[in-house]
Amino acid sequence: MxxxxxxxxxxxxxxxxxxxxxxxxxxxxxxxxxxxEVDLSDRPPVRRERPSKIDRWVPLIEGWLAEDRRTWSKQRHTATRIHRRLVDECGADVSLSTVTRKVRELKREFGLERQRGFLDLSWHPGEAQADFGQSDVYWKGVRRRMHYFVLSFPHSNTAVACLTPGENAECTCQALKDLFTRLGGVPTRIVFDNAAGVGRRRRSGEVRYTEVFRRFRAHYGFDSSLCNPHAGHEKGNVEAKVGAIRRSLFVPVPSAWSFEGFNAALFDKCMGLAEKPHYRKDGRE
Structure with a gap:
């Protein structure tokens, strides 16, 4: 000094x-x-977070613990059993003490989640959920079982939809492009089902997206994630909206002669439904 x-x-x-x-x-x-220099006060040392050997195995452990929720309480994984499986089945180089600490941490998080309620997850403005539904439509005069894509925004409880010829990656990207155009913006993050059309989450926790979707996502610059298998609570809002839109806008069975014309009208009807008060906030946001 x-x-x-x-x-x-x-x-x-x-x-x-x-x-x-x-x-x-x-x-x-x-x-x-x-x-x-304006401030000459001593600065606390910056602690650098070092990666842990357990980090790469966390998604797999979370999957095992999630499966345990649907299993008899006396037949669930202990930390010792998880460690044994990681070593024997995956060749993991982790100690029992490290696994025990991580399992304790994850179970504590799961316990807090149960206290909050599975379906009462927190969503920020701009975050969306996506899923497909099916409904009968008189397509050019012939009754057919067709697909429709739903994009919901849990924070505002708003959802929009469009009719699609299928549920593959090309249909998903085209539906998103049309909805982005009509909405005049792009969500910050979209949560998809663990569906083959967009990508798939493997048991190891690795996520693989289709090439067409990766390019589409890069072009529009939004983040995405896939639900864990058998974890419908992670996108409960859009699943509820799929049914609500079917009951409200596809009954009686509608007629359609073109995707563009039908979807333009469907979008306006969806926005009309959004005028209702928020189911929890008693108002719109």
Missing amino acids: SVIHSIRCMRKEGASVAAIARELGISEPTARKYLR
Whole structure:
């Protein structure tokens, strides 16, 4: 601190940066650095987070614990059993103590989630859920079972939909493109079902998206995630909206002669449904 003090005192007396550096035997950039400094208080050391060997196995452990929820309470995984499976089945190089700490942490999180309620998850503005539904439609005069894509926004409880010829990646991307255009914006994040059309989450926790969807997502710049298998609560809002839109807008069986014309009208009807008060907030946001 004495050198810093000398730098600042000499500067107040009118000494140039070059003269300060020469007098104190330091470089000019160092002198300028301490002259620019506003706060000279000690800074706490920054602790660098180091990756743990258990990190890569967390999605797999979460999957096992999720399966345990549907299993008899006396036949569930212990930390020791999880460690044994990781070593024997996956060749994991992790200690029992590390696995025990992580399992305890995950179970504590699961316990808090149960206290809040499975379906009462928190969603931020701009986050969306997506899913497909099916309904009968008189397509060009012939009654057919067709698909419709639903994009819901849990924060505002708003959902929009469009009719599609199928449920593959191309249909998903086209539906999203049309809805983005009509909405005049793009969600920050979209949660999809663990469906083959967009991608698939493997038992190991690895997520693989289809090539067409990866390119589409990169073009529009939104984040995405896939639900865990058998975890419908992770996108309960859109699943409810799929049924609500079918009951409200596909009864009686509607007629359609083109996707563009039908979907334009369907979008307006969906926005009409959104005018209803929020089911929890008693108002719209």
